Amino acid sequence: MSVDERAPAVARTVSPPVPARRPSPSLGKAVVVIAPLSLTIALGLWGIRRQNTMWGDESVTYQLAHRDLSQIWHTAQHIDLVHALYYAVMHELFDLFGPGLLTLRLPSVLAMSVAASGVGLLALHLAGPRAGLLAGLVFPLLPQVQKYAQEGRSYAMVCALVTWATYALVVSVPHRARWRWAVYGFTMLLACLLHEFAVLALVAHGVTLAVSRVPRPVLRAWSVAAAGVVAGLLPLAIYSAGQSGQVSWIDGPVRLRYLLIVAVVGVACARAPLGARGPVRLSALAVPILVLPGLLLLTASLVKPLFVDRYVVYSNIGIALLLGAWMDYFHRRQRSSRIAWVAAVAVLAALVPPSLSLRTPQSRSNDATAIGAAVRKEGRPGDGLLYLTGQHRILTAANPEDTRLLTDLALAQDPASSNTLAGVELPAQEIAARMLEFDRIVAVRATRAHSPANPREEAKTSALRRHFRECRTTHVNGARITVYVRDHGHVPRAGVITAPVSVGCGSFE
Template sequence: MEFRREPHWLRPVAPHLAGHRALEGRGLLVVLRAYWLLPILLLAAAARFYDLTAAAIWGDEGSSLLLSQYSLGEIWAHAAHDVHPPLYFMLLHGWIAVFGDGILAIRSFSAWPGILCVGLGVWLVAQVANRRAAILAGVLLALLPTAVRYSQEVRMYALLGVWLLGATLALVYWVRQPWRRRYLVYYTLLMSAAFYTHYFTALCVLAHWSYLGLLRLQASPANRTLNLPGWWLANVAIVLLFAPWLPGLVDLVRHLDQLKANGDVGWEPAVELVSLPSMIWQLLTQDEGDSLPPLLFASLPLLMLGVVALVAWRDRSPWRLHWLLATYSTLPLVLVFAVSFISPVFIERYLTAYALGLPLLVAIALDQLLEHARPLALALLLLFGGAEALGLKNNATVDSNDQISVLVDYVNQRYVAGDRIVTSDLLWYLSYVYYNRTDAQPLLYTPPTPAGVSTRPNAYGFGTLVDQQAATLYVDSLSALPLGTGRVWLISTADQPDEFAPLPAHWRQSAEFMAGNVKARLLLMCGAGVSPSPSPPPCP
């Protein structure tokens, strides 16, 4: 059976035909019908570019920017010591070379893939359902809060969504036309790119294989695509394409203890039974929902479970493509949740690419309910849309004063040549350096423990980004700082005990400024610049 090409409604009408129909008095209607995808993409763009620069660069984003400053060869080497593969950072390196490192430019590198994800989601639903479901899917995916949030960060999660949705779409085409081997070529390239972007791509592999296994066992008539040599060869090709990175991955696994020592892994909170429903709330509303009454807390996860079950159960097509969306969206969440009882990795942003399937399933369910149960369809639309609206509101809630950029600007304006700037934590350092406009290199405070053990980062995780600067970056003792102007800026967490305590006895605080959870203090080394004595006299 020959599978149809892209539906005619997914392609715009030729301009001269649209103009001709407009002359017949149906111009606006024709344009809307011909270019209906454009408003959806504009909606996705509006959601992702709205307040794109409002929040300051945080530590993870700062690490992306710092790594992207290296050459491509150095990125490859450093990423082998980091917790993520190198492709995103290499592409970001090229993007910055063309568009610069302004906050709008660098965050746009995630916003555009986020918009592309919406287009791919529409295309995917158009293949497994119909036009109405595709339109609904586009609107719901355009407004999905977790997708919007991670389309506004200088990290790889939106790009990963492009690769995985694209690979899933290629799999759909191949399952329906297994003699078209070019779809397996597309699949191989997209999955290889995904593996070079994030290690959680392995969950997509499990979802795809599980779908083909279900298709082999449950479909009637039996579908034997799982047995075809082309599928196995495609997966072997993915392994071979990823093989150049395997030595770095093996080395990284061997040094997990050093990653834990730096806090790059092992920081994730332990999971409980309520963590799974909390994740659903987090993905859809950007709030864990743990303060809600139990029945209300259970309602949204149960609603999503019902949607998945409905869509999968009603699919009687030969290829059971709704099963593919169901396994793609649910299997990774359940697997990571189960694994996290052993080693916690149940983090929202790691699973955002798989959450992209949830609004697609809701759209298909809405399309089915509209045929026979319109009140239920309306209720589902209001509930899911309301959750998304709440999540978008939570996303847009940014306190302009609770930003490290405000604090760094305060220091920039009051900086005097020769001042020292010392940060208490590597994450503060990674954010600080992006906004620093002084000629001073920010330093990192690394005091030994009471037992004399060094707290300097090692060469793994974020530590790989700064390890080469150890001789000039780390400050083991505040007393060892050169006098310079006699002024030291200390940057630390505001709501914790003083991370720099005890301060040298002759230091006196001159100013303090707080921006949310981070504070800057200006300390004077009393007598600096006044007395030539190596031991400045006490302050009056």
């Protein structure tokens, strides 16, 4: 038999090529969910105790969440109504897992982790799996996200709810099922009840749908859901408007630079063609939620200063989506990945210093733990304790042992029994009279705080100026602790010179 005759037989024995196995879509989605979740948890647990310190707002959470639910509700009638739901949630968590810094901050870590997964799924839906993974991993690296993932406040929970409401919005557009819009509306309402300014994300969603030119039935469905959110939020907004004095400390935009930087970077990224999957484009979703909430808050600040960066921390959803999609676009355009790797390493290196500093007590505007410890160190048992102003009593409330041996000179009713944050103070004349009964007074002043012009505060400062002299001042993060001693010889008779008799300054060790 010739070679040519054997060839067909040989050919029949060769197996056909096996087609390359494509990765499972469900596997890709799992990676997009799990990788950002894991990274956010890891970064959140890194230095979560901040050297066992607590800042003032966290101290408020800690105090109020340890009260009964009825007390939380009664307190909310006077102040902090906007955070009442969050305090109730934290109350239940403290009951389940016990008090402590971990219980205070872990809910925020987990909430921001859930937000990171939502960001990844959003980018996956709008621009593909690689963009989804990159956006989900970028999100927890953002400094503002790292900061509020470790705070015992509501902002991480609000961010998670806005993220998943945004995802519900995007997936509801093509399907138009009523239950999907109901889920969107409920999630947005819950975010708004945790913090009113989450409603600004609702405006961004409306702009997204408008520029995307979605069909009228979709706009109608969104309008119904949005109206439900506004109606559900309206009672809270009306009642909390009467408590606007609690944001009187805002005298201008607080930490605006970060938002401006990420807005400029995000708009620059949006100039590239970033994904075109589905009726809603990624840029049309990301740019409004990045820019509009902060811009609207700044506009409102022309009437009354309201802008604080943490009120719109969910704007980071937009920059993460844009950066993730842009990196995906850049990777597809570059034949060599070396430039991409160099850029990624440079960005990570730039993030190291802020990531380290965010895990120190100095990264917050005050350190309630250090303030309380300084009061404890400077005071002697039986000394008078004076807060300038009385609202700053919360700065030493993190650990009641710090002030247990001192006498609060102005306090008439403690915070818990009066259903307030800082208690109820005595009339001005009684405060001044009580001050004269003490030879030493430890005074607590918040840094950069303006003393309100009211009789109580004027009586405190007047009595200190006329009857006491400053002995020494200790500066801590967020406050000044000053020891005053009684100057018994400060008022000489006419024509008579008396030597001042005063008490020593030594601290009690």
